[in-house]
Amino acid sequence: MKQRPLVLQSLLVALFVAYMILPIIATYIFSIATKWDITLMPEGYTLEWYQTAFDHPYFSITLTNSFIVSIAAVLVGLLFIVPTTYWVHTRVPSAKPLLDLLMILPFGIPAVVLALALIRVYAFPPFARSPFLLISACVIFSMPFMYRPVSNSLMAIDVHTLTESALSLGANTLQILLRVIAPNILPGILSGSLLVFATVFAEFTLANLITGASFKTFPILLVEFTRRDGRIAAALSVISFTVAWLASIAILWGSGRGRKPTEEALGAR
Amino acid sequence: MAYLELQNVSKLFGAVAAVKDFNLAVEKGAFVSLLGPSGCGKTTTLRMIAGFEMPDAGALTLDGMDITSVPPNKRGTGMVFQAYALFPNMNVRDNVAFGLEVTGHPKQEIDERVREMLALVRLDDTAKRFPHQLSGGQQQRIALARALAIRPRVLLLDEPLSALDAVVRVALRGEIRRIQLELGITTVYVTHDQEEALSISDRVVVMNQGLIEQTGSPEEIYRQPQTRFVAAFIGTANQLNGVVVDRTQVRFGEILLRAPVPSGLNESSKAVVLVRPESIAIHAAAPTDAHNVLEGTIQTITFLGPITRVGVDVGGTRVVADMAASNRAAFTHTQHVWLSFPPDACQVMANQ
Ligand SMILES: Nc1ncnc2c1ncn2[C@@H]1O[C@H](COP(=O)(O)OP(=O)(O)OP(=O)(O)O)[C@@H](O)[C@H]1O
Ligand SMILES: [Mg+2]
Numbered sequence: 001m002k003q004r005p006l007v008l009q010s011l012l013v014a015l016f017v018a019y020m021i022l023p024i025i026a027t028y029i030f031s032i033a034t035k036w037d038i039t040l041m042p043e044g045y046t047l048e049w050y051q052t053a054f055d056h057p058y059f060s061i062t063l064t065n066s067f068i069v070s071i072a073a074v075l076v077g078l079l080f081i082v083p084t085t086y087w088v089h090t091r092v093p094s095a096k097p098l099l100d101l102l103m104i105l106p107f108g109i110p111a112v113v114l115a116l117a118l119i120r121v122y123a124f125p126p127f128a129r130s131p132f133l134l135i136s137a138c139v140i141f142s143m144p145f146m147y148r149p150v151s152n153s154l155m156a157i158d159v160h161t162l163t164e165s166a167l168s169l170g171a172n173t174l175q176i177l178l179r180v181i182a183p184n185i186l187p188g189i190l191s192g193s194l195l196v197f198a199t200v201f202a203e204f205t206l207a208n209l210i211t212g213a214s215f216k217t218f219p220i221l222l223v224e225f226t227r228r229d230g231r232i233a234a235a236l237s238v239i240s241f242t243v244a245w246l247a248s249i250a251i252l253w254g255s256g257r258g259r260k261p262t263e264e265a266l267g268a269r
Numbered sequence: 270m271a272y273l274e275l276q277n278v279s280k281l282f283g284a285v286a287a288v289k290d291f292n293l294a295v296e297k298g299a300f301v302s303l304l305g306p307s308g309c310g311k312t313t314t315l316r317m318i319a320g321f322e323m324p325d326a327g328a329l330t331l332d333g334m335d336i337t338s339v340p341p342n343k344r345g346t347g348m349v350f351q352a353y354a355l356f357p358n359m360n361v362r363d364n365v366a367f368g369l370e371v372t373g374h375p376k377q378e379i380d381e382r383v384r385e386m387l388a389l390v391r392l393d394d395t396a397k398r399f400p401h402q403l404s405g406g407q408q409q410r411i412a413l414a415r416a417l418a419i420r421p422r423v424l425l426l427d428e429p430l431s432a433l434d435a436v437v438r439v440a441l442r443g444e445i446r447r448i449q450l451e452l453g454i455t456t457v458y459v460t461h462d463q464e465e466a467l468s469i470s471d472r473v474v475v476m477n478q479g480l481i482e483q484t485g486s487p488e489e490i491y492r493q494p495q496t497r498f499v500a501a502f503i504g505t506a507n508q509l510n511g512v513v514v515d516r517t518q519v520r521f522g523e524i525l526l527r528a529p530v531p532s533g534l535n536e537s538s539k540a541v542v543l544v545r546p547e548s549i550a551i552h553a554a555a556p557t558d559a560h561n562v563l564e565g566t567i568q569t570i571t572f573l574g575p576i577t578r579v580g581v582d583v584g585g586t587r588v589v590a591d592m593a594a595s596n597r598a599a600f601t602h603t604q605h606v607w608l609s610f611p612p613d614a615c616q617v618m619a620n621q
Contacts, residue, residue: 157357158352158354161350161352161354162354162356164319164321164341164348164350164354165348165350165354165356165412165415166356166367166371167320167321167341167342168319168341168342168344168346168347168348168416168425169342169347169367169368169371169415169416169419170342170343170345170368170371170372170419171342171367171368171371172342172371175371179367179371180356180358183358184356184357184358186358
């Protein structure tokens with residue numbers, strides 16, 4: 001097979017990068033532009049839109065709410081999905097195809113349908129339109145993002161033999177899960193947490209329908225601003241990106257710390 | 270009552286009986302090997318002792334206690350796996366300490382035990398290394414140290430050496446036996462390598478298709494196989510099919526072989542005469558004063574280091590004989606030769 005000319009190859013890569021990056025750069029510039037409509041570049045620059053966003057009474061409330069929902073969704077996912085996945089892998093491997101299938105369902109059900117169905121079924125207190133219901137909905141919605149990386153990591157290690165050797169040494173299931181399995185699937189757990197956090201943090205439909213005005217999340221505020229002034233919305237988007245990036249860095253830093261003993265041991269050799 | 274006993278133990282996987290009506294008594298401090306071909310149920314038996322599989326019938330007792338339904342983490346059995354199964358996230362020290370830490374031993378005792386165990390397997394200076402920084406042989410020694418650190422009542426090993434290369438395998442099996450004798454620990458060892466089983470065990474259990482074919486000392490298993498299967502599986506015994514003539518003779522083709530016929534075999538019943546290759550002498554000319562002389566043509570000559578193994582076609586039956594490598598020059602392919610062996614080197618059994 002003939003290799004593609006280098007020029008064409010680089011051009012394709014450049015186009016792809018531009019496709020991915022340009023909107024983000026544009027958003028950043030727009031968020032600090034005084035006026036940007038008929039000129040190629042903005043007519044002037046200002047931090048006014050950030051000021052407006054920060055000063056908005058709902059800014060910190062919605063940011064906090066979004067953090068609460070995202071972190072709760074990550075924790076609930078860790079608490080339920082990781083042990084379930086481990087359990088299915090070791091005890092009932094025959095149920096794994098079923099679990100795989102179940103974990104695709106959230107992709108197939110539109111968020112609107114999920115939200116409206118949950119609102120009707122859980123119409124009674126304390127669930128009705130509460131943050132609890134929103135968190136539960138987000139857990140269901142983001143389940144595949146936790147499940148897939150964890151399941152893949154479990155397949156990459158010899159869970160069975162590791163479990164059995166820990167058992168023969170006298171460990172109970174909780175000790176095995178926390179001291180043997182979790183550390184060895186840490187990369188999967190971390191990327192699952194990251195994906196769940198990012199997905200839930202940016203989730204609009206569920207929050208808008210389930211809690212709406214009673215428990216506003218950051219994306220709801222962002223959409224409200226879109227209707228008022230695109231530049232403030234751009235500023236909020238930039239803040240949203242930044243939160244997602246900070247979360248990634250925090251998680252990667254956490255995983256780096258997890259790997260450190262290995263490097264120390266290597267250095268000592 | 271023996272220290273570890275399996276009584277009428279059976280295990281089914283669906284319709285397949287992996288282990289059938291298995292009876293085994295292991296004395297305290299003994300080294301017992303389960304030996305047999307792939308799929309004969311060795312691992313299943315070991316896993317039932319460890320508690321990873323529940324027997325469908327029968328009972329297991331350890332140190333006078335019924336352990337049939339005791340969960341694996343309460344049995345006090347140390348297990349060593351073929352795949353090492355060290356915890357990749359822990360260094361050597363933490364691996365060896367794991368069993369003591371999860372059962373809440375004080376730190377000082379743990380540190381002391383870890384040092385003791387690492388000294389036992391002669392890897393004192395690896396405490397800070399991670400499993401992936403050790404060779405296969407070293408990993409398996411750490412796995413052994415980890416299993417022994419909890420002072421198990423029984424040590425179980427499932428083909429611990431099969432992932433290692435030949436030289437390490439031989440060295441490490443000697444190590445395992447030395448440690449086992451030093452600690453006096455009751456050990457059940459699974460292998461499909463007959464040389465390995467014969468060389469390190471006090472007793473060998475030969476298994477076939479979920480059943481015990483024979484139990485005995487390595488010498489008994491080698492010299493007095495009780496079944497054709499054992500004879501064929503252990504070493505390469507020649508099998509000469511014939512018919513019993515009287516109490517001292519068996520007809521093999523046209524030839525009358527002198528061999529001690531056991532009392533269970535009647536005259537003119539079908540029998541098989543077993544002769545080990547090392548008992549057969551090979552001659553370039555017809556011997557005059559020998560019993561049991563067979564004539565044939567050399568098919569193969571295989572150099573095996575200290576000995577040379579010669580395959581001879583005797584009227585359609587292949588017979589192998591061993592000779593000192595120094596005699597090699599006297600023989601060539603397709604040469605006509607005579608084989609002889611003494612009557613007391615033969616074992617006769619019924620040909621089912
Ligand atoms: N979990 C299982 N499910 C179904 N069948 C099994 C299972 N484990 C073992 N078997 C079957 O039971 C029989 C005995 O298996 P076992 O692993 O005990 O053999 P083995 O003697 O250890 O063989 P090898 O030397 O290949 O390890 C085999 O026929 C095997 O296919
Ligand atoms: Mg096996």
